[in-house]
Structures are given as structure tokens and as C-alpha cells.
Amino acid sequence: MAKAEVSLEHLFRVFTKPENDDSTLAKIEKHLSDNVSDFLSQHVVTKKTSLEEIEKDFSDASIPSAPEFVSSHAETLLNKLVAHSVNTYSPTFIGHMTSALPYFHLPLSKLLVGLNQNLVKIETSKAFTPLERQTLGMMHKLIYGGEASFYAKYLHSARHSLGAFCSGGTIANITALWVARNKLMGPEGNFRGINVEGLVSAYKHYGVESLGVIASKRGHYSLGKAVDVLGIGRKNLLSLPSPSHILDPKEALEAGKAYQSQGNKLLAIVGIAGTTETGHVDPLSELADVAQELGCWFHVDAAWGGATLFSDTYRDKLKGIERADSVTIDAHKQMYVPMGAGMAIFKNPSDSNSVRHHAQYILREGSKDLGSTTLEGSRNGMAMMLYSSLHIFGRRGYQLLIDKSIELADRFAELIQRNDNFELVTKPTLSILTYRLLPPSLSELSSISSIQQAEINAQLDTLTVSVQKQQREAGKSFVSRTRIEVSQYHNAPITVFRVVLANPLTTEQDLNSILEEQLDFAKQHKIWQNLNLVCDSKIA
Amino acid sequence: MAKAEVSLEHLFRVFTKPENDDSTLAKIEKHLSDNVSDFLSQHVVTKKTSLEEIEKDFSDASIPSAPEFVSSHAETLLNKLVAHSVNTYSPTFIGHMTSALPYFHLPLSKLLVGLNQNLVKIETSKAFTPLERQTLGMMHKLIYGGEASFYAKYLHSARHSLGAFCSGGTIANITALWVARNKLMGPEGNFRGINVEGLVSAYKHYGVESLGVIASKRGHYSLGKAVDVLGIGRKNLLSLPSPSHILDPKEALEAGKAYQSQGNKLLAIVGIAGTTETGHVDPLSELADVAQELGCWFHVDAAWGGATLFSDTYRDKLKGIERADSVTIDAHKQMYVPMGAGMAIFKNPSDSNSVRHHAQYILREGSKDLGSTTLEGSRNGMAMMLYSSLHIFGRRGYQLLIDKSIELADRFAELIQRNDNFELVTKPTLSILTYRLLPPSLSELSSISSIQQAEINAQLDTLTVSVQKQQREAGKSFVSRTRIEVSQYHNAPITVFRVVLANPLTTEQDLNSILEEQLDFAKQHKIWQNLNLVCDSKIA
Structure with missing residues (x-):
């Protein structure tokens, strides 16, 4: 050197x-x-x-x-x-939510660093603060479709905020539940609020045994982190089993009632718009009803799926999201913005006041500094990247991209279903699907006894892990893997390939090659060879 | 368009x-x-x-x-x-901690976006994960000076972590106190730990009325946010008055004992290495003793001052930091890395296991994914910017920059003291100082009655705010302002100009011009004119 x-x-x-x-x-x-x-x-x-x-x-x-x-x-x-x-730009890197980015983000990233603004306060951001407020307003309108007069009143109001920009979906989910917690247990009479007096005093004042959060078992792991950090405790995250990968409204209602009948208070129901593992969307309208009946906050984690709202073709899949009190969206996922552009959007512009804070040198009372209601302090100007993307793609541009991803996922599902060597495990709702290798001889696997199933599935799990690793290491393409419970196998967990179709440059040919490569690896594996030989007799 | x-x-x-x-x-x-x-x-x-x-x-x-x-x-x-x-590159923008950046960060920012890695997991970051671990190790060694064998054992261990990279000092402080809280109230017998059972059960199990945190009144506002989010409550942040701008170890000990004698448990003492408003450094060694005596966690918020450790000339100012259980450092402050490079460093490589979490599709048991012990989920590769800076500046390069800033602050303090129209309010310990305009006729202000003082100070406060705003709006230069209690005025709060000397391109001439501009604005202000006329008689 x-x-x-x-x-x-x-x-x-x-x-x-x-x-x-x-x-x-x-x-x-x-x-x-x-x-x-x-x-x-x-x-x-x-x-x-x-x-x-x-x-x-x-x-x-x-x-x-x-x-x-x-x-x-x-x-x-x-x-x-x-x-x-990792070559995240490669059209055959379809294992996670990180994909190729449009070109203009390269020069813009230089502009971002050249300006090096700090959005915690106007004194170090000036026009970036109004820009970030407008961008949050655009996302708010995309979700809630407010009137022009609403935004005229609240977009730049010092006493209000339509949301919080943050580094990602995890901080967004924590921020949303923090706001919900502090609003639920705010000041009342002599009680100065949970933010001042703490959780123990708040539970005592409000006569609550515990706070709880309901989500399906497909909920993102950040929900567990949120209830941990916020002092609620992971045992009070009621992760309901969801063999069909969505949160059943009836079960949510029952669980909520049972929980509240024991002296507890339900803080929030979390609906998911695009589960991380399978891309499913919870029935948001029905869950909004349940939240209303139980009298709790309704949060929608649309970190992945939120961008579907751009598509007139598919936005109905998220029907009910407009009834959420708060929504998480990551622009660095399906909006093709570089890593680090998460948002928590709040329906009610006053809600984030429950976490408002001040300091003597910045965030002074009455200032429009955005840092007054965010979990983070100093932040960079990532909002510019989203602002630019919203203009350069426009709603209709985003619609084309979203539609293409969903349709490519459907096409991939067909390819898998038509291929004797694979099993489609979860169909795509948005552009995520799961599948695995399954020898033709095992096509009747779902109808045999659960003991036999378990034995064979254990072997298939080993095979899936091995092929996923080999493919990753070979470096030509990448799919991820996860472990999910599925109804077709008595709700026992199986290991599956997980595919996220977000790169607009991925072609059907790429998908075919990925299947071919996986089959090649499988054929060299003892488990595949044995299962192909042995299973006919076993099932018979 | x-x-x-x-x-x-x-x-x-x-x-x-x-x-x-x-x-x-x-x-x-x-x-x-x-x-x-x-x-x-x-x-x-x-x-x-x-x-x-x-x-x-x-x-x-x-x-x-x-x-x-x-x-x-x-x-x-x-x-x-x-x-x-805001032109944060300007050598006369000396009001906040955001400054000019070295050139190489411009092309590097493009590389960062071109690669678009996600550091939550190795599958989307590969070499970035070892790089981030090494970078955290370098900062760990800078603080704690561990042996080579220590780093050989822990740097890349899947079951350990030397720290957490995050978006900034706020998240770093929250992370540190989260780890401390969960470690203090971990699993024991039938109790499954505060992360699982929540704060109320944890307090009950451990027989604790409340958890508390001690810091000086100069502590960063993120500490208030941390105790709010973590469920501890802002009233349990014992912000001790600190007219000399540092946390007095005796007072901390007394306050801690008094607090614990009421059935409470002190979670942490926070020492500050470079207060945001005045740049003071708490007596870290003595505070480490106090923390030891009280049996609590010792956290040092060195978001601003941590980089002083690069300087052989001045690192003694931070003596005792090596006894901290956790340290916050922001590379986007005195290390000249673009916004978004905060870190919480942990002395003990096992401590962050108290917040370890897993998921089925990533962060699997035994993986080296960095997201297992961070508050954030998806994160970009900012660690590369710090890694590069550490190599391109080296320890000795950073030393030159740090020494220059501290010496320029000393020089500025002299300029202010020599100028009849200004009062140096707090001397620089690191490269931050505060001062205000004070007419020559009021040079005896500190020795008159507190009632008269209060009256005059109120007018000076108005003057300071007005001049600060005028100067900011004129756009040639920028200093910030804050409000602090100072012993010379019976511990009553006064409004002061706050200056952060971090831009290596700022010259003494720039500083002179700033004073001249302020005096010009003052001379046009009624308060200045009146005070100059009236005060002689008043004091006499």
C-alpha cells in the first residue's frame, strides 16, 4: 500500500x-x-x-x-x-428484495453526499425539510387519498406530521407502535403520560395487566423487536398460526377478545400487505373491522407491498389499507430507491405528537424541524431519491413496473406447476412465491399419512437447503429459502425456495435457467436419487 | 415539465x-x-x-x-x-456538526449505490459483512485497545458482536440502553427475560420499583427518547443540574444512592464525551468508579468527541472511556463520513446477545448476519465509507485534523475574549464553544444583583436570537444558538451563540468576519443601542 x-x-x-x-x-x-x-x-x-x-x-x-x-x-x-x-443488479438474483436500480440514482447519490444535509432540523436542511414533508404527503395521499384542503392544512404544519422517514421498515414498524402506545396511554388527570412516567405506571393508571399486539405468524421479525424494545414483551405479541399465510379476521377477533377478557388491552392489530416470506396480503378491510370492534390501533406493514397502490390493476389487493391508523412502506423495495428509505405514514396528522420532543438548540417548540417526531435523530436526505423517483416514474410508470412483476410471478408459478420436478408451495399474491424440488414419483405426497410425509419432507428439506446453498455459491443465480407451515402437509413446517420477482430486467428465460440449474444440482444429490428410486414402493 | x-x-x-x-x-x-x-x-x-x-x-x-x-x-x-x-461545505458554516467532506466520498457514494448491498444479512452483502465487522473492531480497539488475540477470537464470531452500525447517535444510544436493560433483566429461573415477558413482569421478578438513568443536564435529547421508547419513562432519566457543564461524580453517586434506596434500580450512568451544546467532557474515570460502586452499566455518549481518541495530543481528555460498557460514536461527525454512520460499540462481545433475534428466512441461528443484534433491519453499506476513511486518513491523519479543530477553537476563544463586545460563555474543551454579544458597558454584569442580571439577560437573549437569525438569513455564515444555565449568572439560563469548529478549511479570518458581521447586526438593534446608553448608569 x-x-x-x-x-x-x-x-x-x-x-x-x-x-x-x-x-x-x-x-x-x-x-x-x-x-x-x-x-x-x-x-x-x-x-x-x-x-x-x-x-x-x-x-x-x-x-x-x-x-x-x-x-x-x-x-x-x-x-x-x-x-x-453480491451482484444485486443481476436479473437472476431473485432471492431477496434488493434489485437493480434505475441509473439516475448514481448521479443523485453524489448530489446527496455533495450537499450532505441533515434532516433532523431546518438549519441543516432548509428546502430538504419541505421536500421531505411533501414526499410524505404524496405517500399519505397514495394510501388515504385525502382532499387537497387536507394537505394544504397539514403538509407543512409545525404541529403536525403525516409520517416519519427512516432507515427502513423495522424502524418504521417500531415508530408506528411507539406512537400507538404513547397515544393510548397519554396524559390524563394527574398522570403525565407513558412517555414521562413509564410503562409500569401507565399500566397501573389505566388498569391494564398487559398490552398486546396481534399479527399472523407470517409477520415480519421486526414486530418481535418492536414489542421487545417498547417494553411490551415478546410473549404479548400474539402470532396467530396462519396455515393459509394470512391473518384470519375471525381468529383475530376471538384472540383479541380472549386476551382483553383477562385484564389485558390490545394495543394494535398488524395487517400485512405483502408478507416477507410469501407475499400474501392479509384481509385488510375485515381486520380494520376487527380493530374497530376491539377498540385498538390498526397498523399495516406494507413495507413490501405498499407500492402495489400505484397500480390501478392490482391496488384492490390492498383494499382496506386506507382504514389503517399507520402504514409502513419501504421505498427501497418495490420503488427502486437505494437502501435506506423507510417510512411510517400516519392517517391522523396529530398522532405523532404523542412522541413529540424538544431540545434547546434544535427542535424548538413551534419549529418545523422534522426531527421532533422521529425515532432517529440526524438523518440524510434520502427523501430526495424518492421524490425524484416519484417524478421520473410517475404513477403510471410505477404501475407498469408493478404489473410486470406480478405478471412475471404468475408466469413463474405456471412454469413451476407445469414442471414435474417441482412443487409450487405458495402461489404469488404479489410478486413473491415459494416452491421446492419434488421428484415426480412423489406427486401424491400430500395425500399420504403424516408420519410418512414428515419422514420424506425432512429429506426434502435437506435437499432444498443443499441446492439453495450450491446455487448461491455457484454465483450464477440466487434464490433464498425459508421454512413455513403449509396446510397441504398438516401444517407442519417445510423448507422452500423463496423467490422475489422485483427486477424489471428478469426474463422468463432467466427463470427457466434457474429451474434447470436447481434440477441439475438435485440430480447429483443422493436424496433426490434415493427418493426417485424408493418412493414409488413406499407410497404404493 | x-x-x-x-x-x-x-x-x-x-x-x-x-x-x-x-x-x-x-x-x-x-x-x-x-x-x-x-x-x-x-x-x-x-x-x-x-x-x-x-x-x-x-x-x-x-x-x-x-x-x-x-x-x-x-x-x-x-x-x-x-x-x-444549506451550504454545509462553507468554512463559515460553523453552527452545527455537519461540515465539508473529503472528495473521495463522492465517487464512493456512487459505488455504494451501484452495489446496493443490504447489510442485514450475508446473502445480500457478502464481503460487506466482514468489512463492517472489521470496522467495528477497529473502533473497538481505538476505544478499548484489546489484544490481537481478542480480535482474532471475536471479530468474526457468529455468537458475538463488537458493536452495531446504525443511522446515527440516537439509534446508537437507544441500542446501548436496550442491550443494558435486557442484560440486567435477563432470563433467571422461570423468568424468561424482559425481552419475552416485558417490563412489568421484569420489574416484578427482580423486585424493582423503577429503572433509572443518570446523566448531566447537558445530555443529548436522544437519552430522553431512549427512556421513553424503552418504557422506562422520562421521569426516570435523572438529569442532574450541571452549572459547570459536566456531571459531578459525587452528585451522581449521591443521586444514584438516593434513587436506589427507594426500591429503584439504576440501569446506567451516561458519561458524555463532547456535549452537543458546549463540547464538555464528563470526568469519565470518576464516573466509571461511581457506576461500579452503584453496580450499574456505564455508557459513554461520544457521538461527537469519540474521534478525539485518534489524537495522541488530546486523547487524555477522554480518559476512562475504556472502562465504559458501551460507547456511541458518529463517524459522520468528526470523522468526515457522510451522514448516516453511527455506531454503538460494546466492550464485552457477548453483551449484545441480550437483544439477539432470529427469523426463518434470514438471521438464522449460527449465521454471521449482522442484523441479529441491531435495532435496525435492512441497512446500506455505509461501513465502507468509514472503512475507507480510516485507511485514507489513518490515525495520524485524523490526529492532525482533530488537533487543528481543537486549536482553532482555542484561538477563537482568545479572539472573543480579547474583543470588548463579546463574552465567552463556555471555553472549548473540544472544538465547541459558546459566547454572546455583550456591550462593553456591561463588562461587570456578572457581579451585580441577580434581579438586575435577569432583566438585562432577558434583553441580551432577545438580541442573541435576533442576530443569530439575521446572520443565518443573510446566508454568508452560520452559527447556531442554544440556551444554557451558567454559574456566572446564578445558574439562570441565558441564550448563547454556539459554534462547532469542525471544518478543516475554516480560517482565523473566517472567524473574525463572523464576529464583525454579528457586531454589525447588533449595532443596528435597539437593544444594543439602549444597553450601551443605559447600562452605565444602572450598574453605577
Whole structure:
């Protein structure tokens, strides 16, 4: 490594002099600008490198003493970091919710860093604060469809907020339940509110044994984190079994009544619009009724599925979301914004006042600083990325993208169903589906005894894990895996491939290749070979 | 606005075709690359524009229907957003902790977005996970100075974590106290732990009336947010008065004993290494002793001051930090990393297991996924920015920058003290100081009766607020303001200018100009004129 001079002069140059055109970093940048996909194909090494091998390059906890030249360091990044990153732009990377991004985000990211605004307060963000408020308003209107007069009144009101921008869906879910908790147990008489007096005093004052939250078992793991952090406790997250992958309104109502009859109070029902694992959408309208009957907050976690609202074709799938008290949406998922653009949107512009806070040097009473009602403090100007995307795609542009993803998922489901070697485990509601390898000889698996099923499924689970890992390590394509309970196998959990179809550049041919590759790996696996031989006799 | 075609073909181009060299966005990018400061001086409008005026440009909550061309949208961004942003690169923007950034972060930000990794799990981050672990290890070693064998054992251990990367100091402080709370009230006998059973059951099981946190009144407002969110309640944040701006160890001990004698349990003492408002450092070693005596967690909020550890000259100011159970550091403050690089570092690699959580599709038992012990879920690869900065500056480079800031603050303090029209209110410990305008005729203000003082201080407060706002709106330079209690005025609060000297490009001449501008504004103000005339007689 080329060591630079230790002097203020050298450091000032690092601050004030841009890279030369022929520097390594400038070359990286140019390649990214010319063709991101090509840059990634060229620099991301697809051959298998074990994590342990990679860790060797990142094993020294000592901070180097002397400064290093930027170009020399850029070489290191290319060889050690980029080479062993994940090519999320690849159309065959369909295992998670991270996908290719539109080109304009590359220059915009430079603008974001060049401006380096801090949105906690207007003094370090100025126009970014009105922009963020407008962007939250646009998402609010997308969900709730308020009148122009509503937004004229609340969009820029210092005493109101239509939502909170944050780093992601987890913070959004925590923020929503924090607001709900503090509103439910606000100041009353001598009681100064749960934010001041704490949970124990609040439960005592309101005569409540415990607060609880109801969601289906498909709820995101951040809900567990939320009830942990908020002091409610994970045992009070009532995760109802959901063999059909959605929260049954009747069961939710019964569970809620039973819970409340024991001196507890239900804080919230969480409906999910696009479960992380299977993409299912809970029956939001019916759940809104249940929440109303039980007298609790209704939160919708639409981190993944919220963008479906752009589509006139499919927005009915989310019917009832407009009755939610709060909604989580991640723009870095189906809205193709870079990582770090989560939002909690609140129906009622006053609700977030339950978490309002002030300080002497910023967030002063009456200021429009956005940090007064957010869980995070200092934040960057990611809202600009979403604001730009909303303009550059427009509603109709987003509709085309959403429709394409959903239709491609349907098409993939057909391909799987038509293929004798695979079993479609959950059909896509949005653009997520799950499936697994199943030898043709086992096509009757769902109708045999549960003991035999369990035995065979255990083997298939091993096979699925093995094929998923092999495919990931081979580096050509990537699907993820999860473990879900399904009704066709007596609600016992099975391991499945999980596919998220979000990359607009993924083609049917890509999907065919992925199935072919999986089958190839399977055929080399003993379990597949044995099951194909043995099972006919077993079932017979 | 130029509307683009509504077709998948057009959208694919947005994903796959880079900007032309002569597009507006490409030109913006080139200007940023050539000279950020020049770009900002040219495009950020310095003349006064009221917030209400700016809000008019961001008042429509409707999402446009048709797609817009990127270049057309880029024009909008320039005219409406950039024009009314804050020039945080300006050497005379010394009011907050946001400053100019070194050049290499511009191309790196493009690499970050081009890679778009998600660090919640290895499957979407691969080498970024080891990199983040190493970076956390480097910061751990900077604070605690562990042996090589320690890092060899824990840096990449799936069952351990040396810290959590997060969006900023607020989340870091919440994370630290969350870990402390869950560790203190972990599983025991039949009790399954506070994370599972909730706060009420935990207090009951452990026979505790309330948990409490001690910090000085100068503590960051995020501490209040933390005790609110965690269910502890703001009244259990014992903010001890601190007229000398630091937490007095004796008073902390007494307050802690008194609190615990009432059936309460002290969760943590928070020492501050660089208070947000005045830059003071609490006596960390003594506070570590107090925490030990009271048997509680010791957290150090070094969001601002942590980087002082790079300086062999000044790191003694933070002596005792190595005894903290957890430390908050923001790399986007004195480490010149773009907004969004906070960290909570844990001394003991097992402590964060108290918040460990799993899911079926990621964060599986035994995985090295970093999301298992973080408050946030999906996160971007900001760790790369810090990793690069640590290499490109090195310890010695950072030392030069830190030393320069502290010395410039000392120099500014001298300038203020030598100037008859100003009063230095708090001397800099690190690179933050506070002062105000004080007419020469009032040089004896601190020795007159408190009633007279209060009357005059009220007028000076009005003057300070007015001058601060005028200067901000004039747009040439920016200092912030806050309100603090100071011993020289019977511990009554006064309003002061607050200055943060972090921009390495700020010169003594810049500081002189700022004082001159403030004095000019003051001289035009009635209060200044009246005080200069009236006060001689009053004091006499």
C-alpha cells in the first residue's frame, strides 16, 4: 500500500482536490456511469469463495497509522470488497428484495453526499425539510387519498406530521407502535403520560395487566423487536398460526377478545400487505373491522407491498389499507430507491405528537424541524431519491413496473406447476412465491399419512437447503429459502425456495435457467436419487 | 415539465441507459466532481428566502401521473432544492456538526449505490459483512485497545458482536440502553427475560420499583427518547443540574444512592464525551468508579468527541472511556463520513446477545448476519465509507485534523475574549464553544444583583436570537444558538451563540468576519443601542 505524507497539506488536498481522471477511483466511477451491470459482471467474482476466506481480508482491528493514497485504497476496495460483493443488479438474483436500480440514482447519490444535509432540523436542511414533508404527503395521499384542503392544512404544519422517514421498515414498524402506545396511554388527570412516567405506571393508571399486539405468524421479525424494545414483551405479541399465510379476521377477533377478557388491552392489530416470506396480503378491510370492534390501533406493514397502490390493476389487493391508523412502506423495495428509505405514514396528522420532543438548540417548540417526531435523530436526505423517483416514474410508470412483476410471478408459478420436478408451495399474491424440488414419483405426497410425509419432507428439506446453498455459491443465480407451515402437509413446517420477482430486467428465460440449474444440482444429490428410486414402493 | 412516454421500453431505458454527457444530471455530476465548493457557491442561493416561500414549491401531495424526463427533473432539483439547501461545505458554516467532506466520498457514494448491498444479512452483502465487522473492531480497539488475540477470537464470531452500525447517535444510544436493560433483566429461573415477558413482569421478578438513568443536564435529547421508547419513562432519566457543564461524580453517586434506596434500580450512568451544546467532557474515570460502586452499566455518549481518541495530543481528555460498557460514536461527525454512520460499540462481545433475534428466512441461528443484534433491519453499506476513511486518513491523519479543530477553537476563544463586545460563555474543551454579544458597558454584569442580571439577560437573549437569525438569513455564515444555565449568572439560563469548529478549511479570518458581521447586526438593534446608553448608569 502506497503511504501518503502525514501533513495538513496532504489532508487539505483530500478535502479540496478531486480525483484525477486517470485515478483508480475515477475509473471505477466512469465504469459505473457507463454501465453498472458491466462493472458488476467484470468485478464481482462469481467463483465460490468461502466466507472464512473473505474474512481473512478483513481481520485486522488496528487502524493504519499513516494515510494511504486514495487510488491505492480504491484498488483494495475493488479486489477485496467489490470482488466479493453480491451482484444485486443481476436479473437472476431473485432471492431477496434488493434489485437493480434505475441509473439516475448514481448521479443523485453524489448530489446527496455533495450537499450532505441533515434532516433532523431546518438549519441543516432548509428546502430538504419541505421536500421531505411533501414526499410524505404524496405517500399519505397514495394510501388515504385525502382532499387537497387536507394537505394544504397539514403538509407543512409545525404541529403536525403525516409520517416519519427512516432507515427502513423495522424502524418504521417500531415508530408506528411507539406512537400507538404513547397515544393510548397519554396524559390524563394527574398522570403525565407513558412517555414521562413509564410503562409500569401507565399500566397501573389505566388498569391494564398487559398490552398486546396481534399479527399472523407470517409477520415480519421486526414486530418481535418492536414489542421487545417498547417494553411490551415478546410473549404479548400474539402470532396467530396462519396455515393459509394470512391473518384470519375471525381468529383475530376471538384472540383479541380472549386476551382483553383477562385484564389485558390490545394495543394494535398488524395487517400485512405483502408478507416477507410469501407475499400474501392479509384481509385488510375485515381486520380494520376487527380493530374497530376491539377498540385498538390498526397498523399495516406494507413495507413490501405498499407500492402495489400505484397500480390501478392490482391496488384492490390492498383494499382496506386506507382504514389503517399507520402504514409502513419501504421505498427501497418495490420503488427502486437505494437502501435506506423507510417510512411510517400516519392517517391522523396529530398522532405523532404523542412522541413529540424538544431540545434547546434544535427542535424548538413551534419549529418545523422534522426531527421532533422521529425515532432517529440526524438523518440524510434520502427523501430526495424518492421524490425524484416519484417524478421520473410517475404513477403510471410505477404501475407498469408493478404489473410486470406480478405478471412475471404468475408466469413463474405456471412454469413451476407445469414442471414435474417441482412443487409450487405458495402461489404469488404479489410478486413473491415459494416452491421446492419434488421428484415426480412423489406427486401424491400430500395425500399420504403424516408420519410418512414428515419422514420424506425432512429429506426434502435437506435437499432444498443443499441446492439453495450450491446455487448461491455457484454465483450464477440466487434464490433464498425459508421454512413455513403449509396446510397441504398438516401444517407442519417445510423448507422452500423463496423467490422475489422485483427486477424489471428478469426474463422468463432467466427463470427457466434457474429451474434447470436447481434440477441439475438435485440430480447429483443422493436424496433426490434415493427418493426417485424408493418412493414409488413406499407410497404404493 | 417534459413528460416522457408511458411504456415499459422507456422505463427499461431508465434502468439500463446512463445519462448522456450533455444531460443536466451529467452536468451536475461533472460540476460536483470538478469542484463541490464551486458547485455549491454557484447553485445555493444565499439571498434570504423565507421558509414559507420555499414551501410553495413543495406543496402538492399528488403524485404526477406521467413519467418525467430525468433531465427535466434535474432542472427542478437545481432550481427548487439545491438553490435552497444549506451550504454545509462553507468554512463559515460553523453552527452545527455537519461540515465539508473529503472528495473521495463522492465517487464512493456512487459505488455504494451501484452495489446496493443490504447489510442485514450475508446473502445480500457478502464481503460487506466482514468489512463492517472489521470496522467495528477497529473502533473497538481505538476505544478499548484489546489484544490481537481478542480480535482474532471475536471479530468474526457468529455468537458475538463488537458493536452495531446504525443511522446515527440516537439509534446508537437507544441500542446501548436496550442491550443494558435486557442484560440486567435477563432470563433467571422461570423468568424468561424482559425481552419475552416485558417490563412489568421484569420489574416484578427482580423486585424493582423503577429503572433509572443518570446523566448531566447537558445530555443529548436522544437519552430522553431512549427512556421513553424503552418504557422506562422520562421521569426516570435523572438529569442532574450541571452549572459547570459536566456531571459531578459525587452528585451522581449521591443521586444514584438516593434513587436506589427507594426500591429503584439504576440501569446506567451516561458519561458524555463532547456535549452537543458546549463540547464538555464528563470526568469519565470518576464516573466509571461511581457506576461500579452503584453496580450499574456505564455508557459513554461520544457521538461527537469519540474521534478525539485518534489524537495522541488530546486523547487524555477522554480518559476512562475504556472502562465504559458501551460507547456511541458518529463517524459522520468528526470523522468526515457522510451522514448516516453511527455506531454503538460494546466492550464485552457477548453483551449484545441480550437483544439477539432470529427469523426463518434470514438471521438464522449460527449465521454471521449482522442484523441479529441491531435495532435496525435492512441497512446500506455505509461501513465502507468509514472503512475507507480510516485507511485514507489513518490515525495520524485524523490526529492532525482533530488537533487543528481543537486549536482553532482555542484561538477563537482568545479572539472573543480579547474583543470588548463579546463574552465567552463556555471555553472549548473540544472544538465547541459558546459566547454572546455583550456591550462593553456591561463588562461587570456578572457581579451585580441577580434581579438586575435577569432583566438585562432577558434583553441580551432577545438580541442573541435576533442576530443569530439575521446572520443565518443573510446566508454568508452560520452559527447556531442554544440556551444554557451558567454559574456566572446564578445558574439562570441565558441564550448563547454556539459554534462547532469542525471544518478543516475554516480560517482565523473566517472567524473574525463572523464576529464583525454579528457586531454589525447588533449595532443596528435597539437593544444594543439602549444597553450601551443605559447600562452605565444602572450598574453605577
